[in-house]
Amino acid sequence: MPVPEATDAGRPHLVRGLTLLAAIAVVVGDTIGTGVFLVSSDMARVAGSAPRVLAAWVIGGFIVLFGAFCYAELGAAFPKAGGPYVYLSRGIGPLWGFLFGWMSSFLERPVAMATLAAGIVRFISFLWPPIAHPWFTGHVGSYRFTFTTAQPLAAVVVVVATALNYFSVRLSGAIQVLLTLLKVTAILVIVVAGAVVASRISSTAAPAVPPLFSFTSFTALLTALVPAMWAYNGFNDLGDLGEEIVDPQKNIPRAIIVGLAIIAGLYLMANVTYFHVLPFSSVAASEHVASDVVQSFWGQGGAQWLTLAMAISALGALHVVILTGARIPYAMARDRLFFKFAERLHPSFHTPSGSLIFLGAVAALLALSGTFEELYSLFVFAVWIFFALTAVALLRLRLKQPHLNRPYRVWGYPWTPLIFLLAAIALTVNLWTVRPVRSTIGLLVTVAGIPFYYRWRSAMPPISNSEESKLQ
Numbered sequence: 001m002p003v004p005e006a007t008d009a010g011r012p013h014l015v016r017g018l019t020l021l022a023a024i025a026v027v028v029g030d031t032i033g034t035g036v037f038l039v040s041s042d043m044a045r046v047a048g049s050a051p052r053v054l055a056a057w058v059i060g061g062f063i064v065l066f067g068a069f070c071y072a073e074l075g076a077a078f079p080k081a082g083g084p085y086v087y088l089s090r091g092i093g094p095l096w097g098f099l100f101g102w103m104s105s106f107l108e109r110p111v112a113m114a115t116l117a118a119g120i121v122r123f124i125s126f127l128w129p130p131i132a133h134p135w136f137t138g139h140v141g142s143y144r145f146t147f148t149t150a151q152p153l154a155a156v157v158v159v160v161a162t163a164l165n166y167f168s169v170r171l172s173g174a175i176q177v178l179l180t181l182l183k184v185t186a187i188l189v190i191v192v193a194g195a196v197v198a199s200r201i202s203s204t205a206a207p208a209v210p211p212l213f214s215f216t217s218f219t220a221l222l223t224a225l226v227p228a229m230w231a232y233n234g235f236n237d238l239g240d241l242g243e244e245i246v247d248p249q250k251n252i253p254r255a256i257i258v259g260l261a262i263i264a265g266l267y268l269m270a271n272v273t274y275f276h277v278l279p280f281s282s283v284a285a286s287e288h289v290a291s292d293v294v295q296s297f298w299g300q301g302g303a304q305w306l307t308l309a310m311a312i313s314a315l316g317a318l319h320v321v322i323l324t325g326a327r328i329p330y331a332m333a334r335d336r337l338f339f340k341f342a343e344r345l346h347p348s349f350h351t352p353s354g355s356l357i358f359l360g361a362v363a364a365l366l367a368l369s370g371t372f373e374e375l376y377s378l379f380v381f382a383v384w385i386f387f388a389l390t391a392v393a394l395l396r397l398r399l400k401q402p403h404l405n406r407p408y409r410v411w412g413y414p415w416t417p418l419i420f421l422l423a424a425i426a427l428t429v430n431l432w433t434v435r436p437v438r439s440t441i442g443l444l445v446t447v448a449g450i451p452f453y454y455r456w457r458s459a460m461p462p463i464s465n466s467e468e469s470k471l472q
Helices: 020-031 040-047 050-077 084-091 094-127 150-164 169-200 215-232 248-277 280-285 289-325 327-334 353-367 372-400 415-434 436-447 450-459 465-470
Strands: 134-140 143-148
Touching: 020 169, 020 248, 020 289, 040 050, 040 215, 040 280, 050 084, 050 215, 050 248, 050 372, 050 415, 084 094, 084 327, 084 372, 094 150, 094 289, 094 327, 094 353, 094 372, 094 436, 094 450, 150 289, 150 353, 169 248, 169 289, 215 248, 215 415, 248 280, 248 289, 289 327, 289 353, 327 353, 372 415, 372 436, 415 436
Parallel strands: none
Antiparallel strands: 134 143
């Protein structure tokens, strides 16, 4: 399965327009979206104590750090559009790369886009509560569904963000740097202000701390990791832009590791502030944790301004999810393993216009279908299956191709990729037991791509010896 170079003569091509700073902004901006501002309440409800919640953030940070090492090595070795689609194709086999790309195109990126849009609207509902009021409720068997103004508004947000990505990658990079600075500033404002004034606020309502080491605590911790993993998701996406990053062999590993270190530090500081300012029961009951924390010491006006900043920062995450995600169906279509329209590049902007329109349409439909919590639970299960497979690909490539050019090598090999692999397996199994229906939907969507793979594969011309050598 050949992977053409980005500079094929006579055709529009991707351009290297993202510097190291822009690449770090992509990692930070993609990862910090709505999660850290919202999911601590979900984690508190399932974990039952603040120490368990903080433990979930710390453990999650180490898990994704080990995963970041894997993606840094693979991204530097294969700086191609599509990222994990290329890694899995080279490391395990073309079918597995295709299934990742299929899952990403129909589930991962559209669901991430819809989830972020739902989170943005959730922020807006803090400023204008009538958005969240239901105007229709129905039942299909035992399933209860509710429609509010928030759902069509989330679909509109998806369409607008997709339109922004239609223009040049350099402009997208500049937008991402600005939006990332805004979201980092918003978190730092919460942390610093909380540290200054929290000592004046009583938070004596915290429940008794349950034991950290028991079977119940272990399962609660795994369940609390699900929303934490949603908040950490994004560290792996930079490789999708491999053909558009300046000096990718050096800048991909640097951006992933530096970006993740910034993210983990900000997340932990923010959550310590939440539990320092508010009683545990208030965090668990909150629909807008960060906004409620700010409101407790700055009043309604301060909380509204910060909520607006957080909504804009979530828009930045949505922007980069679309930016990176559109390169996956583009790379597959370029290899003749996806619908042909996804291969189209805009002749002037050099952006994958066909893929952008496709992802925007699917995500807008998903935004109409579910709530913030429902969407990210479906998203996390599907993604972590392929996180595990990516670790397998790295381990297999080390064994099968020991002389492959690797500008960056995983720290702590083989233990760090093995820990990442085991953690990914544990998270997916636990999520399957906790949310079997949505997990099954995610699996069915993924395996539904298999007949399409064999249909497109059979229609491809034979691979020449020179093209075959590119895959070795």
